[in-house]
Every structure is written in structure tokens, then in C-alpha cells.
Amino acid sequence: MDPLEDLFTFLRFPSISADSQFRNEVEACAEWLCHRLTQAGLEAHRLVTPGFPVVVARNQHRPDRKTVLIYGHYDVQPVDPLALWDSLPFEPVVKGNKIYARGATDNKGQILAHILGVEQALREKGDLPVNVVFVIEGEEEVGSGHLGQVLTDHRQALGADIVAVSDTGMVAPGIPTFTYGLRGIFCLELRLQGPAVDLHSGIFGGSVANPATVLSRMLSALHDAHGRVAVPGFYDDVKPLEDWERTLWAQLPLTDELWLRTTGAKQLSGEEGFSTLERVWARPTAEINGLASGYQGEGSKTIVPSRAVAKLSFRLVPNQDPEKIRRQVTDFLRRLCPESVSMDTLSQHEGKPYLVRPDSSYGRAAQRALERTFQKPVAFIREGGSIPITQTFKDVLGTDTLLLGLALPDCKAHSPNENFLLENFYAGIRLNQNLLEELAHVT
Ligand code: BES
Numbered sequence: 001m002d003p004l005e006d007l008f009t010f011l012r013f014p015s016i017s018a019d020s021q022f023r024n025e026v027e028a029c030a031e032w033l034c035h036r037l038t039q040a041g042l043e044a045h046r047l048v049t050p051g052f053p054v055v056v057a058r059n060q061h062r063p064d065r066k067t068v069l070i071y072g073h074y075d076v077q078p079v080d081p082l083a084l085w086d087s088l089p090f091e092p093v094v095k096g097n098k099i100y101a102r103g104a105t106d107n108k109g110q111i112l113a114h115i116l117g118v119e120q121a122l123r124e125k126g127d128l129p130v131n132v133v134f135v136i137e138g139e140e141e142v143g144s145g146h147l148g149q150v151l152t153d154h155r156q157a158l159g160a161d162i163v164a165v166s167d168t169g170m171v172a173p174g175i176p177t178f179t180y181g182l183r184g185i186f187c188l189e190l191r192l193q194g195p196a197v198d199l200h201s202g203i204f205g206g207s208v209a210n211p212a213t214v215l216s217r218m219l220s221a222l223h224d225a226h227g228r229v230a231v232p233g234f235y236d237d238v239k240p241l242e243d244w245e246r247t248l249w250a251q252l253p254l255t256d257e258l259w260l261r262t263t264g265a266k267q268l269s270g271e272e273g274f275s276t277l278e279r280v281w282a283r284p285t286a287e288i289n290g291l292a293s294g295y296q297g298e299g300s301k302t303i304v305p306s307r308a309v310a311k312l313s314f315r316l317v318p319n320q321d322p323e324k325i326r327r328q329v330t331d332f333l334r335r336l337c338p339e340s341v342s343m344d345t346l347s348q349h350e351g352k353p354y355l356v357r358p359d360s361s362y363g364r365a366a367q368r369a370l371e372r373t374f375q376k377p378v379a380f381i382r383e384g385g386s387i388p389i390t391q392t393f394k395d396v397l398g399t400d401t402l403l404l405g406l407a408l409p410d411c412k413a414h415s416p417n418e419n420f421l422l423e424n425f426y427a428g429i430r431l432n433q434n435l436l437e438e439l440a441h442v443t
């Protein structure tokens, strides 16, 4: 079968984990995936969790071979704003040299490349050079809340020498990229309640606190005038960048000019005293992801809103602990909040940051595989995004993770018109095969 046909089928499932309306579609996607892995010649099954199933698949294992756990996710981010898509998010199309659909890069295209690599090797050679365990979850985009427990419960069956993940970026087309660090994250919803209902702003305005005003004041206190997060203690555990990292990053083909173009922002902005790459890869941040209060419809409506809500997330770096920072942030917000409104915080998902030495024997094997696949020297980066399970692999299974991503800077992950370069899809299939061969020879 044409690899693209498979990718199209995978992409047609609207497997949006964040939105409960799509629950059946996420389940259906897991079922298809399980079936597809069986078809590839693997023993596949679904592990039930209180959330979405984890799809697990393995080849015939032999005790004298290395075991590689290949991790990915079949869930995707919500698609809104739908109006900004040039074609429908779950009706994949090829335009030019790219395939467009939600999940094309993040992460269906990348994980399917691994599956097809394994299938092809099994078909051509009858066997793989290593034991493989695929672990493909349906809750990565909502913080991998149940996968940690699955790893703990199945520690024996899921034990591996090394984890391989393609869910990160490449610095530019054709440049093989080895990611050795990720930021952590925790998400928080801040809810303020003012008057019992929306009030007439003429009759009551001026006599009661407006929760939208209070929220704005609180949010504006999150950063100081130098772009630093103002939460006391926030930076206490931040591990400074090392010299070798600065040296390697200086060689990357990532310029501020490119960053400006990719973001479409008017200018770059962030914490004073740090370069763009340092700001996103090695410094923690506080972001407002969503804001809601009062009337959002056409025209004006003169009210004092009764509620105001902000969705916040904090990106963390080694060695910050999400739980500790969450407490510091919540205490800070409580102190900022006046008596005139009531405040609630809703804790949402979190994940630890990840950092691994790139020069371990497995790391070097992965770099050889990248070089064989792309015929270019490897770029070494950290990423600003988060894959919450990577540190959990280390904590629960004791296993390091190799991050060999195929996402390009303009892949529009999480945005309208998400896309995946077809060339990278095929490169991913070869990368899987080169990787398994190189890992087999690690001593
Ligand atoms: N593939 C991304 C993580 C990523 C993005 C790594 C860019 C490197 C560069 C992953 O699917 C993702 O989006 N993760 C979420 C996790 C969160 C929802 C807990 C993220 O980073 O926002």
C-alpha cells in the first residue's frame, strides 16, 4: 500500500483529546492504529486507561537484542480558528511538497513513519535488528495524565534500553537535528467571580469591582518591566546554560530574522539579556493562553461582567519542579487578588522539563542514523515545547530518550494549516531503519 494512503487515513480521524465531543473519534483512531500495527506484522493491543487507550505493539522479542521503545501520540490539538484553514483540517490534501491536515506533523506523520519503517524492514528482511515496543498514546496534547501509571503498572513489559521519539523539530529542511532538552510545563485556569450575575454597568458600574478589571491588573503583574516573571522564587532552580551549548547554538541556521518571519510578529520580545534561542529553549516563561470575560458578540453591551477567566501556562526548564512552581504561582496570585472578588484556580496538566547528555553511546548512535539519513552534519538543539512523558520514562523505567524530530519551523503545529513536508515523511521511514540498525550495535 502507498504510505501516503495510510497517512491520509490516519489523518482523517478527528482525534482531538482536549474536546469531549470527539471522544468516540479518538477511540476509533486508537482502534484503527492497533489494527494497522497488527497488519504491519506486530503483536498489538490497547491498554485501557481512565482516559484514552495506549496502543502498544511489539515484534518477536529476543533476549540477546537491544530493546527500543518508540513513543508517539495519535491525539491532536483542537482546530480552531477553523475559518483560517485553507482546507479542512481532517480532509488531508497534498499541495506542493506538503501534506496539510491537523496532526500531519504533530504527531501522526512522524509516528507513522516509524511504523512504516518497521513494517518495511520486516517485509524485506523478515526480522528487525532490535526488539521494538511501540507505545502510542492518545493524551499527549492534554498532558499525558494516565501514561505514567501505565508505565508503572507495566514496567516489565515496557522496559527498554532506550526510548526513541520523533515529535520535535528540525532546524531547517534537510538538517538532521538532535534535541537534547525540552521545557516542562504546567497549566492553570484562573477564575474570578464578581457580582452574582452580569449587571447593568450604568446602574451598578462604579459600585462593585469589575472582575475583568481585576483580572487585567493581576495578569499585568505577572511580568516586570524587564520581561522577567515576577513570581518570587520563580528562577531559583533554573540551570544556567553551559558553554558547550552556547557554542553549538551559535552554529545553527536560526536567525532572529527567520524567527520574525516564522512568527509574523512585529518584533521579537522577551526577557531582557537573553537571545531568542535562550529565551525559548533555556528560560522559563509565563503565558496567557486564553482570556474571557463579559460580552464577546457584535456591537456593545453595557455590563459589569460577573466572571473573568484566564488560561495560563508556565514553561519550565531544568531543574524547575512543576509542583513547586505551581505553589509559588498560586500563592502569588492569591496575594494579588483583592477582597472584592473571589478567586479560584483550576490545576490542569503538567510535565517536567527534560535534559540529557547528547554524547552517550545511544546518543552517538542516533546521530550516526541522522547523518546517514540526511547526509549532513547533525544540529544540536533544545526545544521550547514539552513532551511530558520523557522525564517519566527516566523516572519510571530508568531509560533515556532520543529526540529525533522531523517538524519544520513552519509546520504550523497547533495552528491553522498544519503541514508536513512529504520528503520528511519518507525520510522518517529511512531514519527509523537506520536508527534501529545503529542502536543494535551499541555496546
Ligand atoms: N510535539 C509537541 C512538543 C514539541 C513542540 C516539542 C515543539 C518540540 C517542539 C507536543 O505534541 C506538544 O505540543 N506538547 C504540548 C504538551 C502540553 C499540552 C502538555 C506542548 O508543548 O504544548
Ligand code: MN
Binding pocket: 077, 106, 141, 413, 414
Ligand atoms: Mn503538540
